[in-house]
Amino acid sequence: MPYRPGRHFLQVPGPTNIPERVLRAMSRPTYDHRSAEFMGFAAGLSSDLKKIFRSSGPVYVYSGSGTGAWEAALSNTLSPGDGVLMAETGHFATLWSQMATRLGLVVDFIPGDWRRGADPAQIEDRLRADKAHKIKAVCIVHNETSTGAVTPIKAVRKAIDAANHLALFFVDSISSLGSMEYRHDDWGVDVTIGCSQKGLMVPPGLGLNAVGVKALAASKTAKLPRYFWDWGLMTPSTEGNYPQTPSINLLFGLRAAVDMLLEEGLDNTIARHARLAEATRAAVQAWGLDIQCAVPEHRSNSVTAVVVPQGIDADALRKIALEQFDMALGTGLGKVKGRLFRIAHMGDTNDLTQAGALCGVEMTLPLAGIKPKASGVAAALKVLASKAQPGAQQAAAE
Ligand SMILES: Cc1ncc(COP(=O)(O)O)c(C=O)c1O
Incomplete structure (x- = not known):
């Protein structure tokens, strides 16, 4: 990739921008993962990860991506022929359902229009109708990254x-x-799936499972074949003793990222994302464009998917943004390809970086053949100016 002056604006909803501190933490000689020092380090990290998931059970960290962590959740707890209930919120829910089918599970996939989160009432109806309790797991994507729609997890519980x-x-x-707010224990979740390259601000390469007591018990009798993903093998990793060679330098990065989140304070992190999301949505509305998620209370605080007018190719618009302004916007995935682009407001971002991204979009729109109704940037700045930046008062006092 040729050098381009200034900062590349990576506005895709993962991988997200890696903070300097995380980059520096990874940029050190690797270490013997069987040494007492490393094992102490890894055990401490494993314990602090629970604070991010707000969980009390073990968190397993795999070398792998989010897809691997999906597979770990299913293969550790279920047996061939078990029923699973899933909801079609978008591209990622669809891929997860395809994985479940391939693994030999029987998927009941509640159809959806990719414009909202899953409906708890429909889930309840399906479960009530399942008198024989053939459904062994309900699998939901909290924040459907392909559409920017959130499912209320507490309501599904x-x-x-x-x-x-x-x-x-x-x-x-x-x-x-x-x-965004996420509470594994309080919301009664049995397995939460995460990965490194989104809000955790670490490069791709780590897949995470936060596991509760009921899921651990299920793993003792589950019959789907597994080896690499086996929680039994991974169990010593929570004490720092990984069964295989872990992604040592990514773990150094994850340590720095977890420290940063805890220093900011998770509640402040969540409030920062909510604020930047609101500013982004205000920009989209001022431009006169449609937000893919049609239900305002389901709109994501980490990514906004913007529908382009008929006759415009969203990927052509993205190409202009990249070539003219060195900004990467997220593509439409699956059946919304070409129909939308996605603006991330996730991870290591603040008022000025988000405003910069919105400036880039505003400059791109006319070049892509879209005449904005009004300045989205002005609307976004108004939101940002009207709301105190989380942590700002604290910083000013120090
Ligand atoms: C909600 C969601 N689930 C699963 C995945 C798949 O994760 P990975 O690409 O890390 O395998 C992604 C990737 O963007 C995602 O956004």
Whole structure:
């Protein structure tokens, strides 16, 4: 890739920008993973990761991506022929359902229009109808990165309980963890799936499972074949003793990122994302463009998917943004390819970087054949100016 002066604007919803501190933490000689020092380091990291998931159970960290962490959740807990209930919120929910089918599970995929989160009432109805309890797990994508739509996880838990159903509850928190409110324990989730390259601000290469007691118990009798993903093999990793060679330098990066999130304070991180998301949505609305997620209360605080007018190719627009302004916007995935582009507001970003990204979009729109109704940047700045930046008062006092 040729040198281009200034900062590349990486505005895709993962991989996200890697902070200098994380880059520097990784940029050191690697270390013997069987040494007492490394094992102490890895055990401490494993324990602090629980704070990010807000979970009390073990967090397993795999060398792999989010897809691998999906497979770990399914293969450790389920047996061939088990039913799983999933909801078609978008591209990632669709891929996860395809994985489940390939693994030999029987998927009931509640159809969706890719414009909203999953509906807890529909989940409750499906579970009530499952008198024989063939459904062994409900699998939901919390923040559907392809559409920018959020499913209310607490409400899904309530729906499972209201149906008096014993199914396990798995949540993909890949693009919400470290960006949006997420509570593994309080929301009664059995396995939460995460990965490194989104709100955790680390390069791709780590897949995470936060595991609860009920899921651990299920793993003792589950019959799907597994080896690499086996929680049994991974168990010593929470004490720092990995069964294989871990991604040592990525773990150094993850340590720095977890420290940064805890220093900012997770609640401040979440408030920062909410604010930047609101500013981004204000920009899109001022431009006169449609937000893919049609339900305002389901709109994501880590990514906004913007629908382009008929006759415009969203990927051509993205190409202009990249060539003219050195800014990468997220592409439309699956059946929305060409119909939308995605602006991330996830991870290591603040008022000025987000405003810069919105300037880039505003300059791109006319070049792509879209006449904005009004300045989205002005609308976004108004939102930012009207709301205190989380942590700013604290910083000013120090
Ligand atoms: C919500 C969601 N789930 C799963 C995945 C797949 O993760 P990976 O590409 O790391 O395998 C992604 C990737 O963007 C995602 O956004």
